[in-house]
Amino acid sequence: MKEKNKKITLLLRIMALAWMLLIFCFSAADGTESSDTSHTVGRFLGRLFISGYSEMSEEEQLEWADKLDYPIRKGAHASEYAVLAVLIFGALGEGTVFDRRKYSRYLFSFIFTALYACTDEFHQTFVPGRAGRIFDVGVDSAGAAAGLFILWLVRRHIERKNDKEEYRS
Numbered sequence: 001m002k003e004k005n006k007k008i009t010l011l012l013r014i015m016a017l018a019w020m021l022l023i024f025c026f027s028a029a030d031g032t033e034s035s036d037t038s039h040t041v042g043r044f045l046g047r048l049f050i051s052g053y054s055e056m057s058e059e060e061q062l063e064w065a066d067k068l069d070y071p072i073r074k075g076a077h078a079s080e081y082a083v084l085a086v087l088i089f090g091a092l093g094e095g096t097v098f099d100r101r102k103y104s105r106y107l108f109s110f111i112f113t114a115l116y117a118c119t120d121e122f123h124q125t126f127v128p129g130r131a132g133r134i135f136d137v138g139v140d141s142a143g144a145a146a147g148l149f150i151l152w153l154v155r156r157h158i159e160r161k162n163d164k165e166e167y168r169s
Contacts, residue, residue: 005093005094006093008090008093009090009091009092009093009094012087012090012091012093013091015087015090015091016084016087016088016090016091019080019083019084019087020084020116022080023080023081023084023116023120024120024123026076026080027120027123027124027127027130028123028127029127029130030127030128030129030130031127031128031129031130032129034073034129034130035069038065038068038069038072038073038076039062039065039066039069041068041072042064042065042066042067042068042069042072043061043065045068045072046061046064046065046068050064074136074139077136077139077140077143078139078140078142078143078146079143080140080143081113081117081139081140081141081143081144081147082143082144082146082147082148082150083147084113084116084144084147085109085110085113085143085144085145085147085148085151086109086147086148086150086151088108088109088112088113089105089106089109089148089151092105092108092109106148106151106152109144109148110141110144110145110148113140113141113144114137114140114141114144117136117137117140117141117144118137120140121133121134121136121137121140
């Protein structure tokens with residue numbers, strides 16, 4: 001591996017570990033704190049996208065935020081695990097044992113992220129007001145798969161673009 005690639009891989013490993021710590025911290029928040037965070041995001045989205053939101057009563061705003069609570073939570077789950085899967089992919093580095101077969105790095109990144117999702121849900125069983133759910137592992141894993149699929153599309157686009165440039169020269 002080139003020196004520059006080694007430094008990038010090290011940085012991505014640090015970022016992946018930091019992201020895992022962030023996920024752990026989010027999961028350590030009790031049920032009330034987690035709901036408050038979701039409601040804060042719901043209120044923010046209401047102010048951003050709903051005309052007349054600021055004229056609504058406090059009760060109407062809260063009702064609106066309650067409706068968004070579930071999609072916000074599941075979207076957060078999927079998004080944080082999409083980011084983690086992409087960071088894991090980068091942390092494995094090009095030219096390593098995980099990069100020998102064309103898709104093994106993607107597969108290992110997905111498996112590692114899905115296993116981390118399992119440990120995260122298990123961790124939540126010990127947090128007051130939270131519960132570990134198999135469904136959430138599925139949401140997390142779907143997010144990881146989506147993140148890796150988007151990464152694959154981007155890399156494929158870049159490779160094709162590079163191939164065209166090489167062909168022209």
